[in-house]
Amino acid sequence: MQVLSYTEENYLKGIFKLTIEMADKTEAGTNEIATHLGVKPATVNDMLKKLKDKKLIHYERYGKSSLTKEGKKRAIEIVRKHRLWETFLHEKLAFNWDEVHEVAEQLEHIQSKKLIDKLDQFLNYPSADPHGDLIPNAKGELSILPRKTLIEELVGHQCKMVGVKDNSAEFLKYVDKLGLSINQPIKVKAKQAYDNQIDIEVNGKKHSISPKFAEQIIIVCPTCNKK
Amino acid sequence: MQVLSYTEENYLKGIFKLTIEMADKTEAGTNEIATHLGVKPATVNDMLKKLKDKKLIHYERYGKSSLTKEGKKRAIEIVRKHRLWETFLHEKLAFNWDEVHEVAEQLEHIQSKKLIDKLDQFLNYPSADPHGDLIPNAKGELSILPRKTLIEELVGHQCKMVGVKDNSAEFLKYVDKLGLSINQPIKVKAKQAYDNQIDIEVNGKKHSISPKFAEQIIIVCPTCNKK
DNA sequence: TATAATTGTTAGACTAGCCTAACAAATTTT
DNA sequence: AAAATTTGTTAGGCTAGTCTAACAATTATA
Numbered sequence: 126m127q128v129l130s131y132t133e134e135n136y137l138k139g140i141f142k143l144t145i146e147m148a149d150k151t152e153a154g155t156n157e158i159a160t161h162l163g164v165k166p167a168t169v170n171d172m173l174k175k176l177k178d179k180k181l182i183h184y185e186r187y188g189k190s191s192l193t194k195e196g197k198k199r200a201i202e203i204v205r206k207h208r209l210w211e212t213f214l215h216e217k218l219a220f221n222w223d224e225v226h227e228v229a230e231q232l233e234h235i236q237s238k239k240l241i242d243k244l245d246q247f248l249n250y251p252s253a254d255p256h257g258d259l260i261p262n263a264k265g266e267l268s269i270l271p272r273k274t275l276i277e278e279l280v281g282h283q284c285k286m287v288g289v290k291d292n293s294a295e296f297l298k299y300v301d302k303l304g305l306s307i308n309q310p311i312k313v314k315a316k317q318a319y320d321n322q323i324d325i326e327v328n329g330k331k332h333s334i335s336p337k338f339a340e341q342i343i344i345v346c347p348t349c350n351k352k
Numbered sequence: 353m354q355v356l357s358y359t360e361e362n363y364l365k366g367i368f369k370l371t372i373e374m375a376d377k378t379e380a381g382t383n384e385i386a387t388h389l390g391v392k393p394a395t396v397n398d399m400l401k402k403l404k405d406k407k408l409i410h411y412e413r414y415g416k417s418s419l420t421k422e423g424k425k426r427a428i429e430i431v432r433k434h435r436l437w438e439t440f441l442h443e444k445l446a447f448n449w450d451e452v453h454e455v456a457e458q459l460e461h462i463q464s465k466k467l468i469d470k471l472d473q474f475l476n477y478p479s480a481d482p483h484g485d486l487i488p489n490a491k492g493e494l495s496i497l498p499r500k501t502l503i504e505e506l507v508g509h510q511c512k513m514v515g516v517k518d519n520s521a522e523f524l525k526y527v528d529k530l531g532l533s534i535n536q537p538i539k540v541k542a543k544q545a546y547d548n549q550i551d552i553e554v555n556g557k558k559h560s561i562s563p564k565f566a567e568q569i570i571i572v573c574p575t576c577n578k579k
Numbered sequence: 580t581a582t583a584a585t586t587g588t589t590a591g592a593c594t595a596g597c598c599t600a601a602c603a604a605a606t607t608t609t
Numbered sequence: 610a611a612a613a614t615t616t617g618t619t620a621g622g623c624t625a626g627t628c629t630a631a632c633a634a635t636t637a638t639a
Contacts, residue, residue: 130596167620186604228464228466235458239455391627394627402625414633
């Protein structure tokens with residue numbers, strides 16, 4: 126598989142944003158792409174011809190552009206890398222969520238399949254980046270798992286925290302104390318019929334939490350949705 | 353502080369390796385740099401003029417080149433980034449020590465002071481990378497003992513292995529068999545004038561090694577440098 | 580020391596990615 | 610439907626980084 130230049134990758138990513146992530150359109154015009162990327166239309170025109178030759182986009186003279194199947198696949202790989210790096214910067218290196226984008230713009234162009242797969246693993250296969258945007262998996266699939274709260278999770282299942290409902294300092298402090306954070310795996314060990322307390326395991330540590338608390342923790346559960 | 357291009361950074365790093373990390377020289381020739389970087393001498397010639405204009409190297413027509421104070425500072429920053437990334441890949445993402453170099457070659461060019469300082473912190477301020485090479489700190493300080501190969505070491509001196517040149521499985525297996533590893537002390541007992549075999553002592557055990565082998569073992573020798 | 584070999588430089592050409600200026604096609608407005 | 614506006618294309622030029630081929634300076638050798 127041919128390696129694309131830094132610039133070619135940025136064009137694919139830009140066209141992806143304009144045609145696939147924007148709900149209302151499936152094609153992008155030359156001027157529109159130019160504005161989005163901060164270059165002149167003449168420059169875009171040259172690149173569109175080049176990307177067409179490489180079979181990464183559909184393009185005809187005076188027409189709009191869109192990604193081919195291969196082009197879309199490539200674009201999704203770049204988006205995946207971008208969002209995984211953002212997650213890394215935020216979760217592991219304590220960058221603020223509004224500082225991560227600029228650095229991820231550079232990191233997303235690093236060429237190494239092994240690197241990105243290992244990073245994914247290291248981050249616990251996150252499904253969303255610090256901005257809440259979904260992260261495609263290694264196959265390029267955007268898994269939209271239904272969200273629920275921890276109180277609804279089945280005993281024996283392993284789920285992943287993706288957010289909270291309560292945002293009070295008091296609540297967040299408790300969340301923190303239990304070792305919970307975005308993308309943190311949680312295993313439900315048992316539920317007490319008597320008072321609905323839930324026994325969970327987080328990072329090897331066991332806790333018993335109240336239903337009131339569990340109700341505030343938003344999760345997704347791959348196990349529930351498999352098959 | 354002006355930002356250097358990917359290519360300019362690679363030239364500085366190359367000149368650094370040839371003039372500062374190699375024991376016996378303080379200047380590098382045009383052809384030598386070309387060979388090291390895998391480009392033609394004519395190309396190097398252009399870049400040397402450019403780096404001279406930017407006051408990053410000392411260079412005169414038909415003369416050898418060396419880094420200025422500023423050039424050296426820049427080169428050390430790149431080396432620092434390279435080695436921190438190697439450490440990250442090895443320690444956090446479970447890359448083998450012989451797989452990290454290629455990816456670090458790309459990562460070392462990411463421009464973000466904050467990123468590299470956070471990474472340093474995340475890794476607990478490591479002082480050596482997976483190959484045993486020293487990592488300069490944020491101030492660029494590094495206790496540089498000149499590196500050379502075992503074949504150059506004087507009889508009677510005790511040195512320390514800090515790396516290898518050959519990375520083939522065959523070679524590394526032999527290295528292992530002799531009890532050699534990063535930071536392993538080696539004593540040179542004798543050299544045979546007849547066939548240049550070198551008698552060494554590693555961990556109390558004596559071995560006789562070929563010059564071909566010795567040439568691949570990178571060492572530092574405190575004795576040689578203690579005047 | 581004269582010659583050969585090596586090392587370094589110059590000139591000219593190429594590509595990728597960018598630009599401006601002029602023009603052409605498509606679309607919108609009147 | 611003609612004119613005006615917007616959108617897209619082309620031609621030609623620029624820079625960084627690369628190359629080859631010819632030449633010049635330096636160094637090693639006979």
